[in-house]
Amino acid sequence: MSEEFREILETFENQYPGRDYTVEIVCPEFTSVCPKTGQPDFGTLTITYVPDRKCVELKSLKHYLQQFRNEGIFYENATNRILDDLVAALQPRRLTLQAAFTPRGGITTTVTVESRESRVKSQESEG
Numbered sequence: 001m002s003e004e005f006r007e008i009l010e011t012f013e014n015q016y017p018g019r020d021y022t023v024e025i026v027c028p029e030f031t032s033v034c035p036k037t038g039q040p041d042f043g044t045l046t047i048t049y050v051p052d053r054k055c056v057e058l059k060s061l062k063h064y065l066q067q068f069r070n071e072g073i074f075y076e077n078a079t080n081r082i083l084d085d086l087v088a089a090l091q092p093r094r095l096t097l098q099a100a101f102t103p104r105g106g107i108t109t110t111v112t113v114e115s116r117e118s119r120v121k122s123q124e125s126e127g
Contacts, residue, residue, distance in 0.1 A: 005064060005067050005081075005085060006064075006085040006088060006089065008060055008063050008064040008067065009056060009057075009060050009061065009064050009085060009086070009089040010056075010057040010059075010060035011054035011055060011056055011057060011089055011090060012054070012055055012057055013053065013054065013055075014051045014052065014053055014054060014055050017051075017052060017053050020050050020093065021050065021051075022048060022049070022050055023047075023048070023049050023050075023051060023055065024046065024047070024048045025045075025046070025047040025048075025056075025058070025061065026044065026045070026046050026047075027044065027045040027046075027047070027061075027062075027065055028044045029042075030042070030043045030044065030045045030065055030068065030099070031043075031068065031069045032068040032069065032071055032072075032073050032078050033069075033070060033071060033072045033073070034072070034074075035072035035073060035074060038072070039104075041075065041101055041102075041104070042101065042102045043075070043099050043100055043101035043102060044099075044100045045065070045082070045097065045098070045099050046097070046098045046100075047086065047095070047096075047097050048095070048096045048097075048098075049086070049090065049092040049093075049094060049095040049096070050092055050093040050094045050095075051090065051092050051093070052090075052091055052092055052093050053091065054089070054090045054091065054092075055090070056086065056089065056090055064085070065082075075099060075101055075109050075111050076111050078099065079097055079099040079111040079112075079113050080111075080113055082097055082099075083095065083097045083113045083114075083115060087115045092115070093116075094114075094115070094116050095114070095115045096112065096113070096114045096115075097112070097113050097114075098110060098111070098112045099111045099112075
């Protein structure tokens with residue numbers, strides 16, 4: 001998957017960096033493509049984060065997510081990739097992404113991934 005996806009994400013300065021507050025963004029129209037069948041996958045993404053110095057600009061987030069429409073990617077990989085890209089762009093104190101996909105063959109899948117500031121900083125010091 002191209003690094004250009006991440007470049008689409010824009011941020012703006014958090015006007016209240018000294019305050020912990022939660023931002024929840026619900027994206028009910030996420031689509032990607034199953035890499036095995038080529039069939040479309042549909043899901044609802046719920047992004048919950050506590051910003052530090054940056055917040056995500058919503059129009060850029062919409063355009064970023066639209067890039068997955070033609071991308072052959074498993075649920076788990078898409079969810080983790082989105083988390084990684086958002087954490088890289090925002091460097092939040094905490095971010096949780098829940099991806100609830102619609103049923104396929106009578107099976108529903110929900111993937112939840114999480115990043116916390118201390119974990120992000122320890123990964124940066126290792127890399």
